[in-house]
Amino acid sequence: MAEALERHTMVKTSAAAWTAVMARHPEFAEHVIIEGWVRADRPLIVRRPGCSDPAGKIPLGLPLPPSHGKRRIAIALDAGEIIEHKPPPLLADAAASAPSAWQDTIDRLLRLCPETRTFGSLAWQHLTGLPYLSDHSDLDLLWPARATGQASTLPFEIADIARLAPMRLDGEIICTAGGVQWRELTGADADDVLVKRQSGVHSMTRAAFLAGGTP
Structure with a gap:
């Protein structure tokens, strides 16, 4: 994916990439909803980069629903791990x-x-x-x-x-x-x-x- 992705872009990642995310963040395992997020064909959203985000990666967010504490999950992926990207819904x-x-x-x-x-x-x-x-x-x-x-x-x-x-x-x-x-x-x-x-x-x-x- 050669083009830059602007804030609010909705993206999807591969199952393999999400398995790697879960391995890098074992603390996510306590939330079943996070583990199954990609398997349920749910998107992530592009956010502005933070100080702790690795250079060259795309910063993404996953806001959990209120029933899961409204926690905001922050991750970063390589461009090649993103398999689909779309603007936010009309x-x-x-x-x-x-x-x-x-x-x-x-x-x-x-x-x-x-x-x-x-x-x-x-x-x-x-x-x-x-x-x-x-x-x-x-x-x-x-x-x-x-x-x-x-x-x-x-x-x-x-x-x-x-x-x-x-x-x-x-x-x-x-x-x-x-x-x-x-x-x-x-x-x-x-x-x-x-x-x-x-x-x-x-x-x-x-x-x-x-x-x-x-x-």
């Missing part, structure tokens, strides 16, 4: 796994940007069939600004939906430079925002980010 596809109280808000979000993707509890419940959602769950989203053609107004349109939503709307608007937490983008054009990429965090003005600039 909100439209995951919507069927959402609580009924969320449906009106999801409908509004999809009218605003049909290409919206989700990566948090709703995504994991949709992808695994395990119970991740609770009464206190956020709805974690990724909005591709290029898909709307209205990048400058998108943060304010999200804010209008968030004011009436029964859950907290969290997540990032994605432009050429990377992703910015959507609430940061409701400020003035000259305000600095933090842009997150797999390679690190950068600062640039709101106007430059939404115009498609790079740090």
Whole structure:
């Protein structure tokens, strides 16, 4: 796999690679759900690298459901051990796994940007069939600004939906430079925002980010 994988990419690994992971991390053996994760055809998610991650490997995460303590498992794999990679699921596809109280808000979000993707509890419940959602769950989203053609107004349109939503709307608007937490983008054009990429965090003005600039 020659291309770099950005944050939030969903990946799958081979059974042999997962057996090797379990051998490197014997502490995982006390959690049957972890041992059987790949056998159940469940994905991992690309995360930003940490100080302890080996150079040259792809940092991955496995967030366990609340029934298993919501523990976040961090591992790193060689690129050759990844057999499939996909973007996080479309909100439209995951919507069927959402609580009924969320449906009106999801409908509004999809009218605003049909290409919206989700990566948090709703995504994991949709992808695994395990119970991740609770009464206190956020709805974690990724909005591709290029898909709307209205990048400058998108943060304010999200804010209008968030004011009436029964859950907290969290997540990032994605432009050429990377992703910015959507609430940061409701400020003035000259305000600095933090842009997150797999390679690190950068600062640039709101106007430059939404115009498609790079740090």
